[in-house]
Amino acid sequence: MYALQFDETRCLHCESQDCLAKCQYIHIGKDGKQPGEMVRIARGEDSFVLHECVTCYACEEYCPMGNHPFYLIVERQEALRISPVPRPLVTRAVNLGIPFRGEPAVKEINGPLLNMAAFSELTHLIQGRLFEDLPVISTDGRKMFHYFCQLMYLHYARSSVIKERLPGIIATIERHKPTEVVCFHDECYGTYASYCPAVGIDVPFTPVHFYEYLYDRLTELKELIKPVGIKVAYQRPCSSRLSPDKHRFVGKIFRLIGAEEVKREFVDENALCCGGTIQGQGREGSRKRAAELQRKNVEDMKKAGAEVCVFNCPACLQTLGGMVAREGIRPVHMSDLCRFAIGETPAGWEVTR
Amino acid sequence: MNAIYQALADIVDAEHVSDRPEELYIYSFDLGTAEPHRPDYVVAPRTTGQVREIVRLANREKVPVVPLGGGLSLAGLAVPLKGGILIDLKRMDRILEVNEKGRYAVLECGVSQGQLTSYLAAHHPGLTHSEPGAPPAATVAGNALIHGQGDLAQPYGFNSDQVNGLEVVLPTGEVCRFGSCAIGASWFTNHPLPDVGLFFGWCGTTGLITKLSIRLYPAKRIRGVGQFVVEDEELVPEIIGRVTGTQMAEDVIAYSRAIPPFGLGLQHFTVNIAANSEKELEFKQELIWDDALGEYIRRGDGGYLGFTRGLEHPQISKTSDYKKGGGFEYVGSIMPIEKYPECYRRGREISERHDIPYTVTGRCVGVGHSMMFAWTYAFNRADPETMRQAREALHETDDLVLELGGVIWKPGTYGQQLILGRLDPGTRALMRRIKEVLDPGGIMNPGNWEGI
Numbered sequence: 005m006y007a008l009q010f011d012e013t014r015c016l017h018c019e020s021q022d023c024l025a026k027c028q029y030i031h032i033g034k035d036g037k038q039p040g041e042m043v044r045i046a047r048g049e050d051s052f053v054l055h056e057c058v059t060c061y062a063c064e065e066y067c068p069m070g071n072h073p074f075y076l077i078v079e080r081q082e083a084l085r086i087s088p089v090p091r092p093l094v095t096r097a098v099n100l101g102i103p104f105r106g107e108p109a110v111k112e113i114n115g116p117l118l119n120m121a122a123f124s125e126l127t128h129l130i131q132g133r134l135f136e137d138l139p140v141i142s143t144d145g146r147k148m149f150h151y152f153c154q155l156m157y158l159h160y161a162r163s164s165v166i167k168e169r170l171p172g173i174i175a176t177i178e179r180h181k182p183t184e185v186v187c188f189h190d191e192c193y194g195t196y197a198s199y200c201p202a203v204g205i206d207v208p209f210t211p212v213h214f215y216e217y218l219y220d221r222l223t224e225l226k227e228l229i230k231p232v233g234i235k236v237a238y239q240r241p242c243s244s245r246l247s248p249d250k251h252r253f254v255g256k257i258f259r260l261i262g263a264e265e266v267k268r269e270f271v272d273e274n275a276l277c278c279g280g281t282i283q284g285q286g287r288e289g290s291r292k293r294a295a296e297l298q299r300k301n302v303e304d305m306k307k308a309g310a311e312v313c314v315f316n317c318p319a320c321l322q323t324l325g326g327m328v329a330r331e332g333i334r335p336v337h338m339s340d341l342c343r344f345a346i347g348e349t350p351a352g353w354e355v356t357r
Numbered sequence: 358m359n360a361i362y363q364a365l366a367d368i369v370d371a372e373h374v375s376d377r378p379e380e381l382y383i384y385s386f387d388l389g390t391a392e393p394h395r396p397d398y399v400v401a402p403r404t405t406g407q408v409r410e411i412v413r414l415a416n417r418e419k420v421p422v423v424p425l426g427g428g429l430s431l432a433g434l435a436v437p438l439k440g441g442i443l444i445d446l447k448r449m450d451r452i453l454e455v456n457e458k459g460r461y462a463v464l465e466c467g468v469s470q471g472q473l474t475s476y477l478a479a480h481h482p483g484l485t486h487s488e489p490g491a492p493p494a495a496t497v498a499g500n501a502l503i504h505g506q507g508d509l510a511q512p513y514g515f516n517s518d519q520v521n522g523l524e525v526v527l528p529t530g531e532v533c534r535f536g537s538c539a540i541g542a543s544w545f546t547n548h549p550l551p552d553v554g555l556f557f558g559w560c561g562t563t564g565l566i567t568k569l570s571i572r573l574y575p576a577k578r579i580r581g582v583g584q585f586v587v588e589d590e591e592l593v594p595e596i597i598g599r600v601t602g603t604q605m606a607e608d609v610i611a612y613s614r615a616i617p618p619f620g621l622g623l624q625h626f627t628v629n630i631a632a633n634s635e636k637e638l639e640f641k642q643e644l645i646w647d648d649a650l651g652e653y654i655r656r657g658d659g660g661y662l663g664f665t666r667g668l669e670h671p672q673i674s675k676t677s678d679y680k681k682g683g684g685f686e687y688v689g690s691i692m693p694i695e696k697y698p699e700c701y702r703r704g705r706e707i708s709e710r711h712d713i714p715y716t717v718t719g720r721c722v723g724v725g726h727s728m729m730f731a732w733t734y735a736f737n738r739a740d741p742e743t744m745r746q747a748r749e750a751l752h753e754t755d756d757l758v759l760e761l762g763g764v765i766w767k768p769g770t771y772g773q774q775l776i777l778g779r780l781d782p783g784t785r786a787l788m789r790r791i792k793e794v795l796d797p798g799g800i801m802n803p804g805n806w807e808g809i
Contacts, residue, residue, distance in 0.1 A: 090653075092586040092623055093660035100619035284661050286654055291646050291661055295639070326666055 006167045006203040010076045012046040014069040023063040023073040028276070030056045042073055045080050053077060054086045058285065059159045060277045061245040064198070072202045074158070074245075081161035090286045094160045101154055101169065105146035108176065113139045116184040116212070119177060121192050123318055124148040128351040129339045130188065133228070134221050141180055150176045153195040155243070159281045163203075170195070170205055178208050186212045190316055194246030215253035215316070218342050222260050228346040231262020236341070237310035237333070238265065239301075239324060240275035241317035254314075257338070261345035266308035276301045280323035298324060302331050312336050361418055365400045365442070368410045373401040373448070384425070384443050389686035390736065390748045391433025391769060396423065396443035403448050405524060405532060405567040412565065412800075413530035415442055421803050422528070424561045426499030427469060429491050431686050432769040434503070434560050438804030446496070449567065455481050459545045460573045461521050462486070466498040466566050473497055477576070485509075485576035487516055490670055490720075498566050503767040504558055504691075506729050508608040508629060508670065509574055511601060511721045517557045521547050521570035525556060528564060528796035536570065544570035555791060560773070561802040563795045577631035579638055580607075582669065584662035585626040585650060590698040592658060593624050593719070597694055599649040600628055601725040605641040607631055609721040611728075613701055615714035616679055624701070629668065676716045682737025686747060687716075688754040689766035692730040694721070696761050703757055704732040711750040729766060773806055785809060 015021075021039035024032050030053060032039045041051045054077060063073040081087070087094060101122075117139045118130060124145040142151035151173060154166045174196075177185060187193040196211035222229065238254050251272070258265045270276040276297055283294035305313055305328065313328040313335050315321040325335035340350035365374040375381070376398050386393035397420070402408045415422045421441025428435050437443050449467040455477070456462070464473065471493025477484050487507030489500050500507070501516045513519060522536025522544045533539075536547040555563050587596065593611050600609055608629035615621050628645060632638035646654075646661050653659030676685050692700060701717050708715035716733040732754045736747035755772040758765045759779060765772040777785065789809045795801075 087657065090657045090660040092588045092658070093662070095588060096586055096619050096623055096660070099621060100617075102618050104616070104618045280663070283663060286657050286660075288651070288655060289647070290654070292643070323663075 006205055008072060008075050008079055008163075008203050010046060010072055011069075012043060014071050015040075015042045015046065018069050020068055022066040022068055023071075024053065026066045026273070027063065028274070029058045029060060042071075042076070045076060048080065048083070050084060050086075051080075054081050054084060056287075057081070057088060058277065058282050059088055059242070060281075061158070061242040062273075063245075065245040065248040065273065075163070075199065075202055078158050078161055079163050082163055087161050088285050089160055089281075090284075093284055094162065097157065097160050098162060098165055101149050101152050101157075101165075103147065103149040108142070108144065108147040108150045110176070110179045111139075112179075112181040113141075114181045114183070115139070116186065117141055117180060117182045118186040118188060118217075119151055119192060120148070120188045122148045122152040123188055126188070126318060129337050131351065132343050132348045133225060133346060134218065134339065134342055138186065141177070153189075153192040155191050155195045155199060166199070167203060167205070170200070174200075174205070174207060182209045184210045184212050186214060186217045188214055189243070189318070190214060190241065190247060190250070191243035193250070194243045198246040213247060213250040213253065215257060215338065216250060218339065219253050219257050219260065222257065222342055222345070225346050226260075229261055230345065230347060232341065232345050234263050234341075235266050235309050235311045236263045236314050237268060237305040237308060237312070238271070238275075238314045239278060239316070239320050240272070241315075241320050242277055242281070243317065254338075257342065261342060263312075263314075263341065263345075266305070266310045268304050268308045268310075270301055270304045276304075278317075278320035278323045280319055298327055302327050302333070305333055306331050312341070314338050314341055361414070361420065361442075362398060364414050365398055365411065368407050368414070369400055369402055373403075375399050384428075384445070385436070387428055387431060387433055387436055388684070389431035389433060389769075390684075390744050390751065391436050394436050394438050395440065396437040397440045398442045399445055400442060401445045401448045405449075405526065408444065408446075408449075408526045408565060408567055409530050409532055411442060411444060412526050412528065415800050416529060416798050419798055420800065422565070422800050423802050424565045426466065426496035427491070427494045429495045430499070430503060430767055432767050432772075434767065434769070434802075434805065438770070438802075441800070441803075444565065446498075446567075452476055453568070454544070455484070455573070456543070456545070457481060457484065459543070460484060460575075461545055461570050462573055463522075463544045463568060463570045464497055465568055466496065468497050469493060470495050470497055470500065477573070481573075483576055484573040486571060486573050487513060487519060488670060489516065497571060498569050501569060501571065502557055502559075502561070502566060505767075506720055506722050508668065510729075511607060511609045511724065512604075513572070513574065514723045514726075516571070519572040520557075521545055521572060523556065523566055523570075524568035525564040525566055528798065528801045532567075533564075538570065555795065560767075560805040562805050563792065563801060565801075578633050579635075579666060580629065580631045580668050581664055581666040583628045583630055583642065583646065583664040585628065585646070585659060586662060587624050587626075587653065587659045588622070589658065590624050590701045592653070593626075593697040593701075594695045596626065596650065596653070596659070597697075597719075597721055597728075598725055600626070600645055601721060603641075603644045603649050604724065605630065605644050610718060611697060612716070612718040613705075614676070614716040615708075616676075616716075625662075630664070676714075676733045676735050679714045679716075679735035680737045680743060682739045682743070684736040684738040684744065684747070685733055686736075686751055687731045687733040688751050688758065688772070689729055689731045690758040690761075690763040691722070691727050691766050692719070692758070692761065692763035694719070694725055694728050696763065697728070697730070699761060700730045700732075700763075703761070704754065707732070707750050707753050707757070708734065711746045713747065713750060730763065770804060770807070774808075777806070777809065
């Protein structure tokens, strides 16, 4: 019913082939691997890319032609039954998104709202003046999978699951009568702003990126901001690659609150995956490869002098948070850092300013 | 005033004895499906001497005595089936000695698992004990006496295997010691004196433990849990064999459950790994996940779910909210590991037939020598019909354990009778003679191992 809009001719006219040429995980140029594979993949042929992709999403950002190379890779992996992860992990993940504790209580908002989606248990991250007067949906952990954007199935070569379930999720959100939906997790934003248009799923509300909301709200509360004066590193999540135009708000927020973003090798377009997905993949050495990536990533933060590692994605925080903390870098969610900047004390913080 | 009540008050003090209905009610049931029975008196002694006097009184008056630790067996083992004096041992909660060099602790019988864990963390952070999945209020002594297993069961076996010595008040009131402490030495070993294993597995029918010594183990600086998952239950025994074969893991557990639904039909493993350095941790992880299990990952049959630092003790009680009303009980068994696939399939079938979301768990005991396999059934405490369903499922499962060639663990009275029905006649006769010698008045926890 829903089909990916992928224009093969754009690849034929692409001079840079950046989608693969820039890939940090498949070493194009070595072992006879050439960047022009996307055309073969578009034609339904097998490719080393389908077997070696770590599902970091980055080629969606690298593509200069407005195509959707990563979505295509996932579609072809599924069609050719090339699973990036072992079967039990696929089964487990597909089952994960099935709601099982009854229907959510739906209240009509008729205005902007914040969707916690599958992170209902993280409402401590949306407290204080930054979020006052913003209605929140999906705050009940038992019902959160009614709001789960499903996009994580890109890691599991299951576009079909996304297409099957996503219209129902959108319908549930729509029952709240939102005008704008601020997405707590940027994977949700990527779903509604990037994936849905790419496959032809209608989105009857305007998605708003969490960082854009934070930036606007901080601007409104500008008189409360006291520069935090902290050296920060940012762990960019894979889903941010689906909305690279919103990544600029990271820097804008840091500048607004007086945080100093340290100079790193693995930053912005060159950011490294947290490793959470890679460690479970079915190839030889995936666990060690993920551990090595994580080590490189954290060492880079440390070398750059970061005092705090700022996270967007709760999954990245779970995967890397302990590791950065052991290296003396405090793991912090962006919303908590913003709260700190306006003089609030986030949950669990012991603060002396 | 009742003479027995007065005698009990003279032994302990009036504050620590009761025959008031509201207090007897509290002691009339446990958290499982066993029918309630009220004791006639509840008494809470503080010393071995007081326990001895209470038992002597019970002998004189021919009144049953039921010892109670944490009261968390779920099998009704401390429900006073024939009334009498219930001895609540929780006040005997002193940690008498921790020997760092010899790695053992001497405890009174009321010391709880949580108390020992926090005491060791505060005062002896280099030592740990094999903590069971029971709530922290479960007593160390009670768990050892039912042959419990903790999170070090995989390398070191049952908690009863880790006992260095006992102090016991016999049903006739004598106080005995077993192990090296019996000859006045320290409590460092249970060997090599003659074996008189008269108290473990007897459900409190042969004596009342007042002190015990248990082995402690090195507490490594890093402890955490790695997870693995497969779809095919037939793979579980060989995977357990491979993991335990590395001798790099602490606790090894396989489980499957219907709730939350993402686990339905899958077999998950938790593998506890401990290390003193990142280098040691990576070495162990490599041996387990890459060398022992890498083949399953590459074939697509098994998935690595990551390693999380910090221990979360597995608690079967988490299943108690599967139905409204918060009730649950389980049948535990000691089972050969190769029976896991059949245990899973048959247990799931029993659960589904009784409209109960299935939960099965197998904890490795010894280096693959056996497992404690448990089938858990949730019920609504306020709904007699769901309790009846759960009780039926539990009884069917008791039968299943024996059919599959396992042994029912901490059996309730139904399970005890099933075991007695199959017990070797010579063994049964010996047990009867032991019981008659030790407890001629038949006062100790009557109703358990009845008709031996």
